[in-house]
Structures are given as C-alpha cells and as structure tokens.
Amino acid sequence: xxxxSEAVKKSSKLAYEENPEKVERAEVVVGISSCDxxxxxxxxxxxxxxxxxxxxxxxxxxLINVDSDSGDRxxxxxxxxxxxxxxxxxxxxxGIKGRGHKLINLVNKAAELKAEAVIVVDAASxxxxxxxxxxxxxxxxxxxxxxxxxxxxxKYEGILTSGIVYPLTRVLYGRxxxxxxxxxxxxxxxxxxxxxxxxxxxxxxIQQAGVDVWMTxxxxxxxxxxxxxxxxxxxxxxxxxxVMPQISAFVDVVGTVFDLMGFFQERWKKVRWSKPTAVxxxxxxxxxxxxxxxxxxxxxxxxxxxxxxxxxSLWESLLDNKTFSKLTEIKHLPVAHFSxxxxxxxRIVFRYTVAHRNRVTDRQSLLESLLPIFHGKSLSFxxxxxxxxxxxxxxxxxxxxxxxxxxxxxxxxxWQENQ
Amino acid sequence: MAKILVVDDEEHIRLLYSEELREEGYDVITAEGGYRLxxxxxxxxxxLVVLDIKMVDYDGLDLLQDIRNKFYDLPVxxxxxxxxxxxxxxxxxxxxxxxxxxxxxxxxxxxxxxxxARTSA
Numbered sequence: 001x002x003x004x005s006e007a008v009k010k011s012s013k014l015a016y017e018e019n020p021e022k023v024e025r026a027e028v029v030v031g032i033s034s035c036d037x038x039x040x041x042x043x044x045x046x047x048x049x050x051x052x053x054x055x056x057x058x059x060x061x062x063l064i065n066v067d068s069d070s071g072d073r074x075x076x077x078x079x080x081x082x083x084x085x086x087x088x089x090x091x092x093x094x095g096i097k098g099r100g101h102k103l104i105n106l107v108n109k110a111a112e113l114k115a116e117a118v119i120v121v122d123a124a125s126x127x128x129x130x131x132x133x134x135x136x137x138x139x140x141x142x143x144x145x146x147x148x149x150x151x152x153x154x155k156y157e158g159i160l161t162s163g164i165v166y167p168l169t170r171v172l173y174g175r176x177x178x179x180x181x182x183x184x185x186x187x188x189x190x191x192x193x194x195x196x197x198x199x200x201x202x203x204x205x206i207q208q209a210g211v212d213v214w215m216t217x218x219x220x221x222x223x224x225x226x227x228x229x230x231x232x233x234x235x236x237x238x239x240x241x242x243v244m245p246q247i248s249a250f251v252d253v254v255g256t257v258f259d260l261m262g263f264f265q266e267r268w269k270k271v272r273w274s275k276p277t278a279v280x281x282x283x284x285x286x287x288x289x290x291x292x293x294x295x296x297x298x299x300x301x302x303x304x305x306x307x308x309x310x311x312x313s314l315w316e317s318l319l320d321n322k323t324f325s326k327l328t329e330i331k332h333l334p335v336a337h338f339s340x341x342x343x344x345x346x347r348i349v350f351r352y353t354v355a356h357r358n359r360v361t362d363r364q365s366l367l368e369s370l371l372p373i374f375h376g377k378s379l380s381f382x383x384x385x386x387x388x389x390x391x392x393x394x395x396x397x398x399x400x401x402x403x404x405x406x407x408x409x410x411x412x413x414x415w416q417e418n419q
Numbered sequence: 420m421a422k423i424l425v426v427d428d429e430e431h432i433r434l435l436y437s438e439e440l441r442e443e444g445y446d447v448i449t450a451e452g453g454y455r456l457x458x459x460x461x462x463x464x465x466x467l468v469v470l471d472i473k474m475v476d477y478d479g480l481d482l483l484q485d486i487r488n489k490f491y492d493l494p495v496x497x498x499x500x501x502x503x504x505x506x507x508x509x510x511x512x513x514x515x516x517x518x519x520x521x522x523x524x525x526x527x528x529x530x531x532x533x534x535x536a537r538t539s540a
Contacts, residue, residue, distance in 0.1 A: 150508065174536060178511070225491055230508065273536035275494070278487045279512045 014105045015093035018079065021086040026062040026113040028052060028137060030085075030121065031106040033099060033183075034065055037123035038072040041065065042081045044123050049083035051133025064088045064109055065123075066102035069095065074123070100207035103215070107192050117141065119186040135229040135281035136186040142280075145224035147186040148179050148216060149231045150279065154293040155385055155393035159378050160245040160253060162397050164349060165213055168257055171404040171411075173220045173264070174271035178228060180216040181253055186229075187219065194218050200263060203256070209249045210256030217260050221267060230281035243295045243382075244303075244375065251367040258356040258367075269412050273405055300379035301335050307372025314369050318355050323347050330376065340380035342403045348373055349404075350411040354418050421534055422446040424465035426456065426482070427498065428474040432519065436469060439523045440530070453477035457489055465493070467533055469526070470513075472499040480509040487512045494533035496526070 030048045034041055045063055052061040063085050065078040075089050090109060092101045103120065110118045117140035121128055139147045151158075161181050169180045187195075198218060200206060206214045219226055245253070261268065307315075308331055316324050326344050333339065352370050356363065385393040423445045425436045433449040440447045448463055450456060452474055460468070468486065472479035483495055497516040510516065514536070515529040 150511075152508075174539065176511070228511075270539055271536075272539035273532045275492065275533075275536050276487075276512050276514055278491060279484070279509065 014090055014108065015096075016089075016091040017109075018075070018089040020079065023062050023086045023088055023113065025060055026110075027059040027116045028056045028061040028119070029064055029106070029110045029113065029115045029117070030061070030119045030133060030137075031064045031066050031103070031110075032078070032121055032123050033102050033106075034070060034074050034078070034123035035068045035097060036070045036072045036074065037067075038070070038074045038077050040126060041074055041123040042077045044121060044125060044128055045078055045081045045083060045087070047128045047130055048119075048121060048133055049081075049085040051130035051137075052085050054130050055134040056137060062086050062088055062113065064090060064106060066106045067091045068097045068099075068102050069093070098208040100209075100211035100214075103211050104196070104201070104207075107195050110189065111192050111196070115189055117186060117188055118192070121184050125184060131281075132184065132231045135231055136184060139227040139229060139280045140186055140188045143225060144227040144278070144280075145188045145191055145222075146216070146219035146226045147229050147280070148177050148226070148277075149182040149184045150178060150228045150281075151182070151231060152390065155388065155390050156243045156293050156295050156382060159243055159381070160250060160374075163374060163378055163381060165253060165257060166397070167346075167401045167404040168349060168353075169213065169217065169220075170274050170401050171408050172257075172261060172268040172271065173217065174268075174274045175220050175226065176274050176276050176401075177216055177220070177226060181213045183212055184231065185212065185215065187215070188224075191215075191219060191222065191224065194222055200259065203259060205252040205255045205259065209252035213253055214256050214260065217257070217264070221264050225278070227278045227280050230279065243293065244300070244378065247368060247371060250371050250374070251364060254370065255356075255363065255367050258353050261353055262357055265415070269415070272408075274401070295382050297335055297338075297379055297382060300375045300382065301338065304372050304376035304379060305331065307369070307375070311369040311372065314361065314365075315373075318360065319348065319351055323351065327373070335379070338376075338379055338383055340377045342400045343407065345373075345377045345400075346404045346407045347410065350407070350414060353411065354414050357415070358418060420444060420446045421466040422448065422463070423530065424448050424450060424460065424463065424468045426450045426453070426468060426474075426479075427471040428452050428476070429471070432471070432498075435521070436523070436526075440527070443527055445530075453479075453482045456482060457485060460486065460490060460493070466537070467494040467496065467530060469496050469498050469530075472497050473501065480507055483512055484509055492537065494537055496529055496533060498526070 032044055049063055067074055069092050079087055079089055090105045117137050119136045136147050165181050170176050330340055356366055385396055423440055425433055427433050428451050437447045450459055470479050486495055494514045497513045498519055500519045514533045517526045517529055
C-alpha cells in the first residue's frame with residue numbers, strides 16, 4: 001500500500017466530503033459515479049450494498065458516491081438510502097464536471113481507506129443487480145488486477161466502442177478487451193498508484209470521458225492480469241444518448257486513445273496480433289434480450305455528407321490520394337446501397353493517429369473532423385448487421401478487428417516514416 | 420520448436436493433426452479428453468492447445484474456461500465441426516477457432532498467429 005504523495009494531491013479535485021459513519025478502513029469499496037442522478041442513485045446504492053453484503057460479507061466495505069457537483073438531490077438521496085453498508089459522499093468543486101475527476105477522487109479515498117479492491121458502477125445503470133458487484137469484484141480477490149465488463153448489449157449500443165475504441169485498442173496493445181470504455185469496472189489497489197502518479201493523469205480528456213479507456217490502457221500496459229466479467233443483463237442508461245456519441249465524448253475518448261499511442265509507442269509497434277482476455281462470471285442464467293434501439297440511417301447519412309462541406313479540404317490534405325478518392329466515391333452511394341469498406345476505415349483511422357501525433361491542425365478540429373467519417377462507417381455497420389442477431393453482429397465486429405490487425409504494418413510504417 | 424497439445428476425442432483427428440503439424444516442425448502431443456487435462460498442461464507445458472469443442476465426455480468451452488483461469492496466457496484454438504458454439508459467450512476466451520477440415524491450412528495459419536501474438540507483446 002502506498003502513502004499519499006504530492007502527485008496524489010495534485011490530481012485530486014475534491015471539494016467536499018461527507019462521512020457520517022466516520023469510515024476509516026474498508027477492504028472493498030464500491031464507487032458510484034453520479035451527476036444529477038437523483039432519479040437513479042437510490043436504486044443503484046441499494047443493489048450495490050446488497051451485493052457487498054451477500055458476496056463480500058466477511059470483509060469491511062463501503063459505498064462511496066463520487067459526484068460531480070450535482071444540482072439535484074443526488075447527495076441527499078444517496079445518504080438517505082437505507083443500506084447495511086456505510087456510505088461516504090465525495091464531490092468535486094463547484095463547476096467541475098467530468099468523470100475523470102470523480103474517479104481520481106475515488107482512487108484517492110480508496111487509498112486512504114487502505115482498500116484492496118475498488119468496484120466502479122454508474123449511478124444511471126438501472127439494470128444493476130447484486131451479481132454485478134460479485135462478478136466485478138470477485139476476480140480481484142482471485143488474482144486479477146483489472147476487470148472490465150461484458151454486457152449483452154444491443155448491437156447498435158456502444159457503437160463508439162465497437163467501431164473504433166475496441167478495434168484500435170486491440171490492434172495497438174494486442175489484448176482483446178471488448179469494453180475498454182465500459183464504465184463499470186474494478187481494479188486492485190496495486191494499480192491505484194499508476195492511476196494517481198502517471199504523467200498523463202492530468203490531461204483534460206482523461207479528466208472527462210476519456211478516463212475509462214485510459215484506465216484500461218494503463219492496466220494493459222502495466223502487464224497485470226486482466227479479466228472481463230459478464231454482468232449479464234443489458235446496460236440501460238438512465239438517459240439514453242441515442243446511437244451516436246456526442247462530439248465531446250468522441251473527442252475525449254478517441255483523443256485519449258490517440259494521446260496514449262505516443263506514450264506507449266515503443267510497446268505497441270512491437271505487438272503482432274492479439275490475445276484473448278480471461279472471462280469470468282458465467283452461470284447467471286439466460287440473459288434478457290437487449291432493449292430495442294432505434295437508429296436513423298438518414299441522420300447518419302446526412303452527417304456523413306455534411307462532413308464533406310465542412311472538412312473536404314482537410315481530409316484531402318490528410319489522406320493519401322487513393323484513400324481520399326475512395327472516400328469520395330462512397331459519398332455518391334445512395335443510403336439503400338451504402339457501404340463503407342472496413343479496410344478503408346482502418347486506413348483512415350491509422351492516418352488520423354499519425355496526423356494527431358504530428359499536430360497537423362489543432363487537436364479539437366482534427367478529432368471533430370473524424371466524426372462525420374465515423375457516422376458514415378456506422379451507417380455501413382447498421383446496414384450490414386440489420387438482419388443479424390447480437391451474436392452475429394459480434395462476429396462481424398471481430399472480423400473488422402482482424403482487418404485492423406492485418407493492416408497494422410501500414411500503421412507502423414506510416415507512424416515511423418512521417419515523424 | 421513450439422509444443423502443441425491437441426485435445427480431441429476422435430482418434431483420426433488426433434492422428435491427422437499430429438502428422439501434419441509435425442511436418443510443419445511442431446512438437447505435438449495429444450489427449451483424448453479433458454480428464455486431468457490441467458495436470459497434463461502443468462506437466463508438459465505446451466506452447467499452444469488445439470481444443471475440440473464437442474467431445475463425448477467433456478464440454479470444450481468449460482475446459483477452455485478452466486485452462487484460461489489457470490494458464491492465463493496459454494493460446495487456445497477451438498476446433499469445431501459446428502458454428503453454433505459462437506452463441507456461447509465463453510468462446511471469446513479462445514484465441515481463434517477453426518472449422519474441422521482435412522485441409523489444415525487455416526489451422527496452421529492461426530497457430531502461427533497465436534504463437535506470434537504470444538511472443539510479440
């Protein structure tokens with residue numbers, strides 16, 4: 001266990017703590033991340049507490065609500081929920097939002113409590129059950145250091161992950177972690193020092209939505225045992241954002257993956273092919289089917305086409321002639337016959353990683369200019385998988401990942417030649 | 420020389436795989452089921468396992484879980500006559516799968532990739 005360092009204090013954005021039961025030690029910490037989550041946090045706290053009592057009853061445990069300056073009654077409802085597990089409330093300073101700030105607050109507090117395992121869930125995970133706590137936490141006490149979730153999701157949910165974050169993380173670091181940006185996770189405290197001291201911890205995108213993929217990437221590159229844990233029922237967010245990610249989330253998450261490529265370049269350039277990751281938590285019975293999710297092909301198509309008016313000259317300068325001309329060909333396809341080849345998508349993503357490293361334009365504009373192309377790729381995914389089951393769509397994603405892996409030599413060569 | 424353990428309850432498959440993989444320069448050992456498989460792996464230390472999914476007495480996907488839990492980084496290639504196993508999420512813990520065939524070129528390619536992945540990271 002490590003002591004609190006200057007680096008730890010520097011990363012912290014804690015303004016307020018309420019610890020009514022004066023908890024000083026806890027072996028298992030469940031952190032519930034929230035922001036204006038009054039409608040959900042009571043249920044999440046009850047389920048998480050039940051999970052701690054049912055499955056970690058012999059250990060000292062605590063529920064910590066890591067909040068980011070909620071304007072509603074999140075704090076009152078959390079602290080007022082009756083549980084058999086003590087509760088602590090932590091909050092960022094006024095006006096400081098961002099998931100990364102909250103998770104760093106959680107890691108700091110867990111270190112102070114000398115915790116062995118930290119489980120993170122989202123207050124808006126309406127489908128959480130006590131088994132989630134078991135399945136996320138138990139691998140930590142079985143020798144794993146980092147646990148990511150495996151959900152049975154609708155094939156169009158989490159499209160940012162399946163379309164770019166998963167394939168890119170997998171091709172770079174050679175580990176198949178299906179939800180590197182999952183939001184529900186667990187880690188052992190051996191990783192806490194990495195999270196608090198790493199030089200990238202103060203990056204803006206990591207303090208926001210990039211924190212989850214950052215934590216996963218850190219764990220992979222630390223070489224610690226990683227496990228994927230099946231949490232069964234579909235994840236149902238309290239406030240669904242629709243199929244496509246918001247611009248800020250896209251910039252934070254994809255930008256974080258791109259940023260870390262520079263930091264870990266000596267490692268990922270050597271990686272050939274990928275390896276699977278251990279899986280934990282089967283035997284939960286038959287999962288429910290994912291809830292239906294509407295997707296507007298017309299909207300995806302419209303945003304893709306709009307990208308040409310806004311970014312055509314930038315794309316032309318970034319991409320090689322063959323790639324740009326193929327992209328332009330796709331522009332003329334009608335929605336009914338729309339198809340975006342996976343090889344082209346991989347080539348564009350790889351080119352963007354090099355452009356990002358070379359700072360060919362300002363970071364925000366560069367990342368935003370990738371989003372319309374991503375909409376085009378997503379439209380193609382929706383069309384190709386529309387008659388597929390969830391499992392068949394997963395197989396399709398796996399095949400796309402293999403295309404990324406087969407084209408990795410192109411990325412390595414481009415990265416080295418265009419320094 | 421990489422050592423490969425072929426686990427299959429059909430003798431002709433064990434013979435076919437052994438012969439062809441030896442010709443590729445691999446050291447091949449075989450097992451006809453899951454009985455004491457983990458002990459065997461512990462003792463023989465193979466570099467890769469080719470595992471049949473549907474054996475008379477054993478479920479290959481359960482064996483895969485056992486192998487993955489004990490030997491975290493040992494590559495496992497599932498060998499199957501059926502595609503339906505993909506419905507079971509346990510199968511994602513495998514490095515690759517191949518459909519059984521007398522043409523082993525796909526199996527050989529996947530073995531090469533899995534062994535390269537093991538040594539490159």
